[in-house]
Amino acid sequence: MKNSFVELQARERVYALLDEKSGRELIDPFDQMIAPNLVAQGIVPESDDGIIVCRGTLDKQAVVVIATEGKFQGGGIGEVSGAKIIAALTHVLEENKKGNEIIPILILDTGGVRLQEANYGLLSISEIGNLIVALKNYVPVIGLVPGRVGSFGGMSITSALMSYLISTKKARVGLNGPEVIEQEAGVREFDSSDKDLIWNTIGSRQRLQAQIVDEIVTDTVEDIHQAVSAAIKERKDSKRSQRADFYLSLLSELDLSKPMNIEEYNQALVNHQEKEVALPTIEEAKAPVNTSVGYQWFQALSDYTQPKSSVPTVYYGSSNKFDEEVVVTSIVPDEKNPMYRVRNGEVGLVEGFRMGQILEAVYEEDKDKQIKRPIVVVIDVPSQAYGYNEELIGIHVALANSAAAYAKLRQTGHPVIGVIAGNAISGAFLAHGLQSSRLIALNSQEISVQAMSKESAGRITNRSIEEIEAASKTVPAIAYDIQSFNKLGAVYTFLEDVISQETTQKSVEKVISAVNKAIKDVRSSDDRMLTNRYTSDIAVNGGRVETNKVFTKMNEEWNG
Template sequence: MAKKSFIELSARERAKALLDEQSFRELLDPFAQMMSPWLPKQNIVPQADDGVVVAKGTLQQKPVVIISIEGNFQGGSLGEVGGAKIAGALELAVEDNLKGIPTAAILLLETGGVRLQEANLGLAAIAEIQAAIVALRQYQPVIGVIAGSVGCFGGMSIAAALCSYLIMTQEGRLGLNGPQVIEQEAGVQEYDSKDRPFIWSITGGQQRFASGLVDAYVEDDCQQIQQQVLQYLIQGQPELHRSSNYDFYLNHLQAVDTTVQATPASSLDFISRRTSMNMDVHAVKTSTRGQNWFKALTADFVQIKDAVESVWIADGQISGKTVRVIAVVPHQHNLYPRAQSGEVGLLEGWTLAKVVDDVIQADLDRDHKRAILCIVDVPSQAYGRREELFGIHQALAGAVDSYARARLAGHPIISLLVGKSMSGAFLAHGYQANRIIALKDTGVMVHAMGKESAARVTLRTVDELEKLAANIPPMAYDIESYATLGLLSDLLTVVSPEQPTIEDIASVQNAFLHALNDIQVIGSTGLEHRLHGENRQASKKVRELLREQWYAD
């Protein structure tokens, strides 16, 4: 009778329930009227706080910022304003620590990920949230709590997987891809979105705790959750973040028998010996753009062989500048068939984490940190039952972790978009870059989700989505609309985007050198330069207002 349900509380009430009495101070509360500028254009009623509560306070006298997402508004999805509130608050917590104020962060995650009505702005904001988590983790724990039935999905599941500690209840769910999206992409036999016991057996709190993908499994009780959060605050940073433990996951994942369908028990014992390859047909049109550009730009480089053949790595020089070039490419005999067409899957995510961290470690004591060039042609993350069971969100978090740490360590990271740059795959491979260059071509696109899946989730037709995208830039799939968001450093016109000519190669090399020089002249390792686009004014204003209120008495 003494228990008080955490799940039944609103986002604001949850934040208050965790903080010391009288210490709750909300920033950018509903009276600030910072609402989405994009929802009214689609005849959707906005919310005065955009579904995100940011509060400063103390927990047992320890300074914390609590960020709580309201699952009852747009399914807890993140658009421009809500995403900027979260990223901005985490960035200010980093500043606090640099000033000697040990501010930790607690994320109360009730979210479906990107708000598709603001698709590319939501995706960009989530990349910035992920960057800020990795930056703050250097100083104080970032603690995530997933309690309610909305769960934590999409790009925010990757953010959750970057947390120092993760707490879940039985009712919570955690996974990269929502059940409807997996069913749309992989078929109902792979994932039945209407089978609720099946879904919870894969992504529910008990399963995630048993398989080591979360740190604590607690009851739906405010006091118990508060005590667990406090325990982690006292404990401080873990010796090794889960998202940096690529050796463990690569060793285990490469020993899985993928000739049989995965079951919930598989993720509890995925060290069984592999016997043969699964040659299931995965009907996705395969792009060779990434491969072609990789070969063209690394013709005289040293090719680095790795156990995973779907990740290509080469070391060399571009006009005297030392660089490691990395691409994710199709591999028809991939151990995990859902990733055989160039998707970023379990092995790809953890391998990216490893090969980027190798650069960090090799250059640790060097004044000059070599550059990293990401060639991006990724149709999506891998969709499948096995991927969800074995924690594809955690694998992609591993890649984000290493890329973000490399950037913070002073490695200039430049991404070259030569094909599709979609959803969680782009978050894992490319979106943590200091600068992003794209080819101006219809085959190059950035988006949070494929059109058919986006239509299903938003209860619209593909035609309706395309009509809306014509007037709402963040919803558009074309690279010219994406460029208006201010996220690109260069948009290049080339002769042959499929098979680069000598002139095309020279053009990209020049753009790479210009971006590298720009990074070095400015000297920043952050992503703040992305806030100046004509269609990102709300992102900038949110941060300005947050800063004013953060330091107010």
């Protein structure tokens, strides 16, 4: 197509948006910031690691345009590529705080986490999301999904955090790719060979009707440039990651025990009027109502003895077991859940929106207090929900509501301390845990931390499980065990001698002590961002070496 924006490569897309001769690329291919983790696996790297960052102007407005190259590793985010985005957005935030207005524009053509660097991708995406939440206090963050790959995985959560999302009719947006849903839930749940089903569910035209994309434009450079410029000038903001009550009241009107008809869902969405939804209530039961790790640790850390929630998968409550009053949160399984894809503790639509609602209530209760209550996040989430209904309605939006709420609390002065007591997988971890100021982890062999199951990762990367396991011995970021995750530098306290997930008196005492120390550290440093993850000793000396190299280079080049 003549003058097609979609057909351009990432660098060409960036310069097509910028005013002529205004663009200056930061950390360009000549800087040779490649991904060593790819080299270690025998994968040919790119000299820009698939991320283009440019300062310039768009209709004379100062901007930074960031684009993912979908033709390299599916636009996936790893350590170097993620660090380039994080470093650029950090500078944009600092400039806006100084009163130097710069608008960030992100062009997404990405499958999400780069599975060959899995946990680096998860960390990076959470840190990108954190910066977007902070930036929206100053300027709109504009997202553009032109099409080719689309926007999937954790980066779909990122897209839902943005102020305004523009696409062409050639784009797709969803948390779980069709092949992954089929692998995890079966072909009856989602047939990845059915192209009509795919486009009717996650294609941009349906996403516009589902209020997941804000605007569809013709695939020309001129039309896309005009749409982005108008979004900036008009300060457009859909507040998509702050719509918990809207979606919770909508979900209460739908029958989600079976696959929804698309037309019926669209009509329900059009007719729906937002209603205020009461918060879940937690009461004492006569006996424990759950046996999951997440439930038992909520039980151990909160003031409840045998808690029972009116929303069976979502728990929260005050605790006076720490040096100061805290709020404890957890997500647990419900084997009788009518939403059949979340019966094993997965984070689904209700869980994401409910956690966003609960955390917003905490914010409102504490916003005028000088000292904000800490949040203790019990992390035991096996994955996000893999389901047709979830994708149709927009599970990535639900997870974005939770992630944004945790980030907002942390940025406004609430220490957020995550306790990895169980599994911490993929989008579920991004929504519930990875926005923590500090992470504390048990040293249990039962705990897995990763972006995707081995079976799905193998299918997407065309590798056998044996090949993935062999590669993880040289690249800890793609391993599944908590010990390997600890090597990346994101864990503040690794409780090496707590080798069981059981809530014994000794284990609970150690966790409470570790949480108290983490809260004090956050308070004393007034750390409201996530910088501790790449400035810790483990990160600096091994876990995030490449991240820090990128930051240093971006600091050198930012002002030319």
